[in-house]
Amino acid sequence: xxxIVTGGAGFLGARLIQxxxxxxxxxxxxxxxxxxSIDLAACPVADDRVESLTGDIADPALIAKALGDDTGxxxxxxxxxxxxxxxxxxxxxRVNLDATRTLLEACRAHPKRLRFLFASSLAVFGPGLSQPVxxxxxxxxxxxxxxxxxxxxxxxxxxxxxGFVDGRVCRLPTIVVRPGxxxxxxxxxxxxxxxxxxxxxxxxxxxxxxxxxxxxSPRTVVANLVHALLLDGAxxxxxxxxxxxxxxxxVTQMLDALERxxxxxxxxxxxxxxxxxxxxxxxxxxxxxxxxxxxxxxxQADSDFDAIIHAYLDDERGDELDN
Amino acid sequence: xxxIVTGGAGFLGARLIQxxxxxxxxxxxxxxxxxxSIDLAACPVADDRVESLTGDIADPALIAKALGDDTGxxxxxxxxxxxxxxxxxxxxxRVNLDATRTLLEACRAHPKRLRFLFASSLAVFGPGLSQPVxxxxxxxxxxxxxxxxxxxxxxxxxxxxxGFVDGRVCRLPTIVVRPGxxxxxxxxxxxxxxxxxxxxxxxxxxxxxxxxxxxxSPRTVVANLVHALLLDGAxxxxxxxxxxxxxxxxVTQMLDALERxxxxxxxxxxxxxxxxxxxxxxxxxxxxxxxxxxxxxxxQADSDFDAIIHAYLDDERGDELDN
Ligand SMILES: NC(=O)c1ccc[n+]([C@@H]2O[C@H](COP(=O)([O-])OP(=O)(O)OC[C@H]3O[C@@H](n4cnc5c(N)ncnc54)[C@H](O)[C@@H]3O)[C@@H](O)[C@H]2O)c1
Ligand SMILES: NC(=O)c1ccc[n+]([C@@H]2O[C@H](COP(=O)([O-])OP(=O)(O)OC[C@H]3O[C@@H](n4cnc5c(N)ncnc54)[C@H](O)[C@@H]3O)[C@@H](O)[C@H]2O)c1
Numbered sequence: 058x059x060x061i062v063t064g065g066a067g068f069l070g071a072r073l074i075q076x077x078x079x080x081x082x083x084x085x086x087x088x089x090x091x092x093x094s095i096d097l098a099a100c101p102v103a104d105d106r107v108e109s110l111t112g113d114i115a116d117p118a119l120i121a122k123a124l125g126d127d128t129g130x131x132x133x134x135x136x137x138x139x140x141x142x143x144x145x146x147x148x149x150x151r152v153n154l155d156a157t158r159t160l161l162e163a164c165r166a167h168p169k170r171l172r173f174l175f176a177s178s179l180a181v182f183g184p185g186l187s188q189p190v191x192x193x194x195x196x197x198x199x200x201x202x203x204x205x206x207x208x209x210x211x212x213x214x215x216x217x218x219x220g221f222v223d224g225r226v227c228r229l230p231t232i233v234v235r236p237g238x239x240x241x242x243x244x245x246x247x248x249x250x251x252x253x254x255x256x257x258x259x260x261x262x263x264x265x266x267x268x269x270x271x272x273x274s275p276r277t278v279v280a281n282l283v284h285a286l287l288l289d290g291a292x293x294x295x296x297x298x299x300x301x302x303x304x305x306x307x308v309t310q311m312l313d314a315l316e317r318x319x320x321x322x323x324x325x326x327x328x329x330x331x332x333x334x335x336x337x338x339x340x341x342x343x344x345x346x347x348x349x350x351x352x353x354x355x356x357q358a359d360s361d362f363d364a365i366i367h368a369y370l371d372d373e374r375g376d377e378l379d380n
Numbered sequence: 381x382x383x384i385v386t387g388g389a390g391f392l393g394a395r396l397i398q399x400x401x402x403x404x405x406x407x408x409x410x411x412x413x414x415x416x417s418i419d420l421a422a423c424p425v426a427d428d429r430v431e432s433l434t435g436d437i438a439d440p441a442l443i444a445k446a447l448g449d450d451t452g453x454x455x456x457x458x459x460x461x462x463x464x465x466x467x468x469x470x471x472x473x474r475v476n477l478d479a480t481r482t483l484l485e486a487c488r489a490h491p492k493r494l495r496f497l498f499a500s501s502l503a504v505f506g507p508g509l510s511q512p513v514x515x516x517x518x519x520x521x522x523x524x525x526x527x528x529x530x531x532x533x534x535x536x537x538x539x540x541x542x543g544f545v546d547g548r549v550c551r552l553p554t555i556v557v558r559p560g561x562x563x564x565x566x567x568x569x570x571x572x573x574x575x576x577x578x579x580x581x582x583x584x585x586x587x588x589x590x591x592x593x594x595x596x597s598p599r600t601v602v603a604n605l606v607h608a609l610l611l612d613g614a615x616x617x618x619x620x621x622x623x624x625x626x627x628x629x630x631v632t633q634m635l636d637a638l639e640r641x642x643x644x645x646x647x648x649x650x651x652x653x654x655x656x657x658x659x660x661x662x663x664x665x666x667x668x669x670x671x672x673x674x675x676x677x678x679x680q681a682d683s684d685f686d687a688i689i690h691a692y693l694d695d696e697r698g699d700e701l702d703n
């Protein structure tokens with residue numbers, strides 16, 4: 058079976074491709090034999106079974122080129138992330154909303170009912186929710202990114218209900234520790250405040266210590282994305298949106314863990330300097346969600362934040378995808 | 381001040397135009413001096429202050445033609461209703477989603493920050509909610525109409541948050557008694573089972589008697605739409621979506637009221653013959669919503685269903701808009 062991963066050059070997309078190929082994960086009994094990445098950049102996964110199409114995901118011709126008779130699933134991860142979608146409204150609408158729709162239309166035209174995995178985000182939620190946030194609670198996003206993801210969720214659900222695709226929508230927690238450089242997600246600091254001190258580099262934390270975050274490690278979220286793709290759609294029921302498990306950790310607790318793992322000198326490299334623009338977005342996201350149903354369906358959460366730091370250090374040593 | 385009403389030839393649009401002109405409702409201290417209807421059909425309101433532009437609301441040229449320097453508000457009521465949007469997916473997407481976006485873009489380009497009233501629907505909700513449904517509960521629509529309205533809500537909120545428009549989203553209850561002929565809303569029966577027997581005509585009720593509906597009379601909902609338009613945006617807070625008040629009435633209670641008002645012979649004209657396609661849509665909608673906040677903001681509900689029937693009979697006598 059052929060699988061398409063949009064955003065296959067990205068942080069999670071590349072890891073998802075690697076993992077799908079490592080596991081050979083069978084979908085409906087069929088093993089994954091090839092993967093196509095669609096991304097502005099080339100997919101870094103060095104494997105004969107990976108084809109890398111570079112270009113704009115909003116381009117229907119590119120999508121048509123990727124789809125084959127053997128395609129069984131599309132994992133849609135390409136996105137303009139939160140702070141960038143806030144800064145450039147048109148770009149966010151085009152990539153996060155229009156391209157999602159174009160992709161869904163292409164899947165609908167495919168002779169098979171394709172599995173369609175959509176990476177949404179806890180950024181769909183607004184402030185003031187009693188926590189942990191229950192499953193029925195609705196999106197009231199305070200960012201254009203969140204609004205665009207929430208519209209994408211509705212599209213995937215309606216296309217699924219009509220039988221155009223077999224959709225699965227995963228609302229991702231904030232993923233830490235992201236290796237490499239800061240990106241244009243409003244939550245980028247959540248990785249930086251751990252990653253930079255571990256590398257002996259000073260870093261500014263733009264939010265207050267009391268802020269609770271809903272976190273997952275890259276390993277765990279990629280395992281959850283694979284699980285969402287392999288699950289029988291019927292197990293998800295009629296409504297295809299899932300809040301993926303995470304752990305609730307305040308910024309101060311993250312820094313405590315940093316100190317436990319790397320000592321007080323590492324922690325001293327972090328300087329708190331609140332930034333109103335970042336805070337307006339990140340503080341509107343809930344710090345904890347109710348996830349009994351997803352846990353019951355076999356989705357996983359990290360054990361604690363120390364384990365997340367240790368997993369990062371392990372990955373940094375072993376993982377060729379880090380850049 | 382000039383106000384645009386899309387769907388101005390429709391059931392509610394025409395009544396809204398009439399009421400805005402009757403009241404001369406001042407917005408920000410400025411009286412409404414002219415209204416433009418944009419609709420496929422001509423606006424039936426006979427008043428010099430009404431200009432009727434006929435054409436497709438998805439056409440940006442038509443919208444540009446309607447907008448003037450004196451425009452202060454847009455009331456967006458044009459829509460492809462539920463059963464039709466279910467039968468014709470493309471049409472629903474084009475009118476309910478794309479045209480809403482086109483209209484919002486046109487408003488954004490206007491030099492003033494325009495008030496933007498969007499008629500959404502309780503059809504955004506899905507089944508299985510504990511009732512009355514709390515404000516924070518999210519859309520999980522089981523119809524393409526509901527999905528398109530839910531996306532429209534997100535657009536209006538994000539355009540408001542960014543300051544592109546001053547939006548107000550009203551989720552309308554099912555409106556009864558609608559005069560005239562059945563339309564292509566899945567809830568059309570809710571009017572027919574009262575209207576036809578009152579006219580001595582037999583009618584089929586496609587849902588079971590126990591089904592609770594969330595209802596409002598045309599008078600009340602039009603008063604609420606005017607109220608939503610005139611309210612200071614700040615009173616609504618950051619999130620601009622409101623569940624409009626209604627009353628919870630089962631189909632059997634509706635027929636009991638019919639019998640009280642028009643006698644047993646009227647009731648005997650109603651034959652229950654459940655229709656799975658109608659039921660799948662209508663039974664997924666909640667029969668009651670929590671509306672303390674909107675009531676606190678001055679929105680109204682009807683007193684009971686008998687009053688709704690009496691109001692219909694009154695209107696039928698006096699109202700030149702009935703067709
Ligand atoms: N990492 C997180 O904390 C997090 C949290 C919630 C949700 N998500 C979602 O998960 C998905 C993957 O996130 P990530 O962290 O890997 O992000 P990323 O920025 O590393 O990857 C996104 C990829 O999308 C590509 N892309 C952007 N615009 C494109 C376009 N027009 N055409 C083709 N490709 C385009 C980028 O080149 C990039 O490789 C995204 O949908 C994101 O919104 C991530
Ligand atoms: N009546 C109800 O029970 C109810 C309930 C919930 C929500 N609503 C919403 O309230 C609004 C008004 O409803 P209504 O009952 O007056 O419906 P209606 O069908 O009577 O009016 C809708 C109007 O939109 C116009 N229209 C449709 N497509 C168009 C297009 N492409 N270009 C221009 N005009 C177009 C139609 O010609 C019609 O006059 C709608 O948005 C509807 O979804 C109504």
